[in-house]
Amino acid sequence: MNGLLVLQTDFGLSDGAVSAMYGVALGVSRDIRIFDLTHDIPQYNIWEASYRLYQTIAYWPENTVFISVVDPGVGTARKSIAVRTKSNHVVVTPDNGTITHIKKYIGIEDVRLIDEQVHRLPGSAHSYTFYGRDVYAYVGAKLASGKIAFHETGPEISPEEVVELPVSEAVIQDGAVKGNIDVLDVRFGNLWTNIDRSLFLQLGAQYGDLFEVTIENSTRQVYKNIMTFGRSFADSHLGEPLLYVNSLDKIGVAINQGSFAKAYHIESGNKWKITIRKVDGKNCQ
Template identity: 75%
Template sequence: MSNNLVLQTDFGLSDGAVSAMYGVAISVNPAIRIFDLTHDIPQYNIWEGSYRLYQTVAYWPEGTVFVSVVDPGVGSERRSIVAKTAQNHFVVTPDNGTLTHIKSSIGITAVRIIDETVNRLPRSGESYTFHGRDVYAYTGARLASGIITFEEVGPELPSDSVIELPKPEASITDQVLTGNIDILDVRFGNLWTNIDRILFQDLGAKYGDSFEVTIENDTRQVYKNIMTYGRTFADIHLGEPLLYVNSLDKIGVAINQGSFSKAYHVETGASWKISIRKIAKIIGG
């Protein structure tokens, strides 16, 4: 193991919950290295927790252990698991869909259910509402520190039994590329789609080309306009919209030095659709 433990939750930092997780991990091993992925996942938003793992995990060294706690079903019959990825990272999490993007994009090679008779904070057995501290931080710290092996987490489960959220795929029909708004680049308000750059290039896209972009929420049209495909934000004027390739090699939608999501009240998820159609290049402006 790498001795690295990375934490992600929807707890925020306004109380002591995250600090308690730190304390448990350090009590397991004072030399453990703890990092925050984020604690600002919107409350109960399993989809966003899944996406942020996908956005981050591949950039960490092999053996890194991630603890992801977005757990609206805490205390219920949902399973507590540790998954080993195809790139030899480990994710400690409730089995509620948090592994959706990792499973489809990176791959999961093995899964074990956490044996709480062994891998649970001592003297916490009567508490059922803070598994992030009592089960996940404790197990994650033991695994990252080499106190337990992956095999000692608990019984093995079939990898295909891991719960997945619905995850639509982008496609092209009659030269119209359709996808979803998967997530926001939160601080800047850019939209990140599920459209791969390579699929986008099947439209014959080149930098400087013009595209008609339509965004719908279910069947309600929220936005429709012409925008340029740019290499960088500097390729367009201040306040203009553009299509670009984001840091995950997906197509993004932005306003140069503005928040697209706030300007047009765009959110994320399976009901938020985007359609892109190439048009004759707009001259002038």
């Protein structure tokens, strides 16, 4: 491995949980370098943990080890796994769906069940509520430092056995593209959809074109309006909505210098649907 360890949790930074994980990892080896992906995953939100890994992992050097701990099933029969991706990164995590987006969009090369009788912080065998410290930080640091090889973490299982969350595909239907709001750009309140730029362009989209955007959740229509497809936020006036291509080459929805999510009380996940239809600008005057 390359000595790089990246942590993601839903723990926040208001107490000592993340610091304890750092301490365990550095106790394994002081030669590793530890970085934070985020510790602000919404509590218990496995879907968002899966998406943030997918959003980030490809930009790190090969052999970087990631630890992702969003673990509402801690202490139950859920398994702990180490995953080698086809991009040659390693993820140490509960087997609860955290690998969903990586499996679908990047691919999995190898999966190991972590042998928790062998690989855990010495003296922690009677604790069942802090696997992030006692198992994942310990195993991740051993892998990152090269003190154990990937295959030594435990027995191999098929990638098909890994728990996956349901993922919907964006489609073109009745002259419109339909998809989901996968996640929010939390800091700025933009909506990130699962609609690839290439699919969106099949509508004949060009910068400056107008589109009718409809957003629904599982019970009602939340938003319907016409907005411009812009190259950047500067292609709209202050406070105006727009469509744009985000950093993952997917379609995003934003308000110029405002929070779209907050303005219209929009969330993310499989129940949040978006429909985008090209309109004739002449009829929108």
